[in-house]
Amino acid sequence: MPTSPPTTSARPEPGTGAGPVPAAARVGDGPRRGGTSASAASAPAAARASAFVYAPAPEATDHLRLRDRYPLFIGGRFQPPAAGVHRPTINPATEEMLAEVAEADAEDVDRAVSAARRAFPGWSRLPGARRARHLFRLARLVQERSRELAVVETLDGGKPIRESRDVDIPLVAQHLFYHAGWADKLPLAFPGARPQPLGVCGQVIPWNFPLLMLAWKIAPALATGNTVVLKPAETTPLTAMLFAEICQQAELPDGVVNLVTGGPDTGRALVAHPGVAKVAFTGSTAVGKQIQRSLAGSGTALTLELGGKAAHVVFDDAPLDQAVEGVVNGIYFNQGHVCCAGSRLLVQESIAEPFLRRLTERVGRLRVGNPLDKNTDVGAINSREQLERITELVASGVAQGARLFQPACELPGRGFWFRPSLFTEVSPSHRIAREEIFGPVLAVMTFRTPEEAVERANNTRYGLSAGVWTTKGSRILWMAQRMRAGVVWANTFNRFDPAAPFGGFRESGFGREGGPQGLRGYVELR
Amino acid sequence: MTTPTVAKTAKLYIDGVFARSESGRVYPVGAVNVPRASRKDVRDAVRAARAALPGWSQRTPYNRGQILYRVGEMLEARRSEFVAVLGGGRPAGREVDATLDALVYYAGCADKLAQLGGSVNQVAGPYFTFTIPEPVGVVGVVAPERPSLRPLLEHVAAALCGGNTVVALVSEGAPLPGLLAAELLATGDVPTGAAALLSGLRAELLPHLGSHRDVDAVDAVGCSDEQRRDLERRAADHVGRVLSGGATGAAPSHRLALASLELKTVWHPIGV
Structure with a gap:
């Protein structure tokens, strides 16, 4: 496994090598808590030395079994990209390569959309309770593999393990579990209407919460009977690839979830594909506007969660x-x-x-x-x-x-x-x-x-x-x-829950994710 | 020699005022000179709608409902006039009836929207969390060419009942019923500026409505596919909403009212 950088508390510490921090020497160095003032903002950092010094407590990575190279996940199988192009994904904390990941081109995207289209009739006609079973199973497998997923999320994206372990991955499982429960109750979410799935959903997600954004996209789409082609972010594809393994383990029908890794060109090919009935995008407002413009007049349903x-x-x-x-x-x-x-x-x-x-x-x-x-x-x-x-x-x-x-x-x-x-x-x-x-x-x-x-x-x-x-x-x-x-x-901040609709006003996008309201973006009401 | 009748001059309705187009232009519809609104008329109407938004959106839903009902009362009182301007006969009578039904429906919808579109969210933690619909802001309504009265007032009422303010383009070819409806809004106590009605050429006005950054959403019910594509392209510059809810012939629905609303989720911890 790649070597890890040391943790430094926000104060000067001798060196950044792997050697142990001389913790004892630092304890009590600085003034007491509350003893500094805002005007000391530019004072030597030693003046704010923490009373707390922690020994390194790195999460183990020896249980991971990452592949050297990840192909695309299309039609329930891992498949090499047509052009054979792969790109490295690195650990931003060390700049070391973690694995190589396929770069999907338009041909690959087309193959993935075709697989999703083939899977759509069977999946959408499956009784809701059966779709629910599949989603529950996915949720359980995420929970079972939560440690592995958390560590890979942290390696690939750079976020603290405390967050991937305590926030991201638990929310992923909860999101799948929550939406599993909607799959057989959809008419209750839309009184007086008959909700119908849209078809193939093309979904493009960002790198800040890689697996969580995948769950936010996939769970409501699948619960409502749609099939999915999802493009993970260029810098954080690995947990999505593990999720592909989980889809296989869960015996999710082939083609219901397809994952095409790659960069902006891959995303553009997916969004523009005529076989895609709905586009869901989370990312920057600039790209969101491009997508909205490109889909004008196409009749493709669109939800945007932007900056x-x-x-x-x-x-x-x-x-x-x-x-x-x-x-x-x-x-x-x-x-x-x-x-x-x-x-x-x-x-x-x-x-x-x-x-x-x-x-x-x-x-x-x-x-x-x-x-x-x-x-x-x-x-x-x-x-x-x-x-x-x-x-x-x-x-x-x-x-x-x-x-x-x-x-x-x-x-x-x-x-x-x-x-x-x-x-x-x-x-x-x-x-x-x-x-x-x-x-x-x-x-x-x-x-x-x-x-x-x-x-x-x-x-x-x-x-x-x-x-x-x-x-x-x-x-x-x-x-x-x-x-x-x-x-x-x-009196709180940054709280997320699958039952609480999330989404923006104005240039932060439109559509909601979570709650019964979040299902609306994935159904047509008849 | 006959005595000339005191014919009514067709006027736009902007910021609570019956006015000619600032451009001074008209276009003929039958024997009537109909105001041909300009970009500046759109701008003035949007500005007035924006200014009216805080007041209208913070009225109680009950009050907004009563005002929409009052608009219906005004229509009922002037039924014969509207039947005449709609061309008379049974079809015109049915059109007025359907318009009344729509107004009454949305009058009764205003104070149900939070319960129809909102929720208390059962989250996995010690928080009280709820989601409520709120007005998206200034809504542009592009009314269909025909029928010329009911869809216009239905979509205006649907947007108003949730607390939005409205700038509406009336039918280009049959603008008189829509322009006359301004008198219902004015006498029905819809606040000054909260709803504007403009006549003019679609091809000229739609780009201005679609590109205006202070128009938060456009209800494109009366647009052709080509017009809708253009609106959607323009809206992308400011992530504007182009609404697709409701069809010209559809029955009134709370979903049409909800379509012009945003959802806001509020969290607060539970603790001592």
Whole structure:
């Protein structure tokens, strides 16, 4: 297995080698908790040395049996790509190759769509209760192989094992289980109508939650009687390939799920294929607009889950420690590679100073490094390309006059890393306040009145999520009513559940995933 | 010598005002000079609809329902006038009846939408989570050429009942019933700016409606396939919604009202 980078807490540590951190020497080095101030943001990082030092606790990888090369999964069988092209997928934490993965071209996509079309009549006519059995079985197999899936997710994508183990993979299983239960109850979800499946669904998913996004796409499509051709993201195909094995293990009928790996060309071929009755895309707003444009007039059903620039509003009566944790979770969860990340913090002016003091102190304690380490808070950036995008946007923030705070943690020598970052003195016109960064970068602004908070929160073309922290119940509902976002988290953030519809307003896309409402995108009502 | 009748000048309905096109242009429909709305008329109507949105969407659904019912009352009171403008006879009478049915349906729909489209979500954790429909914002309605009254008012009412504001294009070839319907909206207490009715040339107006970034959704019920393709292409520039719910001859349905609504999911922890 590839070697792992060390985990460094967000403070200077000697070296990044594999040697043990001289933990004892570091304990108690710094001031006590709460002893730093926001004005110390640029002070030597040693001043924020954590009272907590952890020995490395890497998750074992010796139980994995990854293949050297993954073909395509078409018609229930692994098949080599027509052109024979494969590309490496790497571990972003080490830049080492994990496996080679097939690059599907238009011919492969056509083969996959044909397989899905052949499977459609049988699958759609199967009694709902039988389709449910298949989905339940998939859910159980995901649970059985959850450790393996979590480790591969972390290796391939760079997210902390704590998140893939405790968030991603459990939600994958739950999503399949939840939708299994709908398969034989579809008329109940659409009173007064007869829901009919659409046909072959072409689905394109991003790299930030690879297997979870696969489950979000496949589960409702299959439950409603559709068949699927799904393209995993270019940088994170491996758990999808393991899922292909699971489909075989579950004896899912051939062709019901087909997986075509590849890059943008593969995605374009899939979206444009005339045999596809419905396209579901999760990814950037720019690509979403291209897809929407390309499908204009085609009659192909479309749902889009696109970018975001969520406002996270903290009022002066909020429970500050909880709000700090919520804000940290909101933006640094999964390295900020989250479409609904709370990337704009709006804090009430009267508490801005103490809140930012606590926040910067907390950010200074985040442990950045080896994603496989169970104590890691912030893992590797998913790709070099994404790292460059984040770096460029952060540089623009500095150039436009915002004030950057980054804990002075040492980063591993190899791999793609970015320090948890926080900008103050941000103006709403700054690029970092307007554009989706998709990285661990928070833009902090202030407000005085609830009306101003709403106005600033809604000052964006996006509308995926929003957060509010206050102890006043009526204000929570007042804010939730006015913030233009598909998901509003009050006194919490980044919560997901298959029973809770998720999706965006405005340029964050349309359609919902989850709940009975999420089934709507996969049926025609007669 | 006969005394001239006091004939009504056909007017657009923008921001609560009966107005000629700012362009001063008209096009003939029979003996009537019908206003030929311009890009600026569309813009003014969208601006007024945007301004009216907070007020209308925050009315209680009960209040919105009563106002739509009041629009129906106005139609009933002026039945003979509408029958005449629709060409008279039994078909025109049936058209008015069907329009009344639609208005009454959506009047009664306004305060059911949260329960028909929303949910309390049983999540796997200590959270209270619910999903409610909310207006998408400003909705453009492209009415079919014919029938010229019922589909227009049905789709306008469906969008209004969920709290949206509306900019509607009436039938190009038979605009008079649609323009006359503005008087129902005005006297039915639909707030100023919340619904605009424009006559003019489809080919000229549709691109402006489709490309306007402040039009959140377009109900393309009256569009040809070609027009719909153009609207969808334009909407992609701002991820606008092009609605496909409801057909010209369909019975009123809560699904048509839900089609112009967004869903918002709200989470809150449960704890002491």
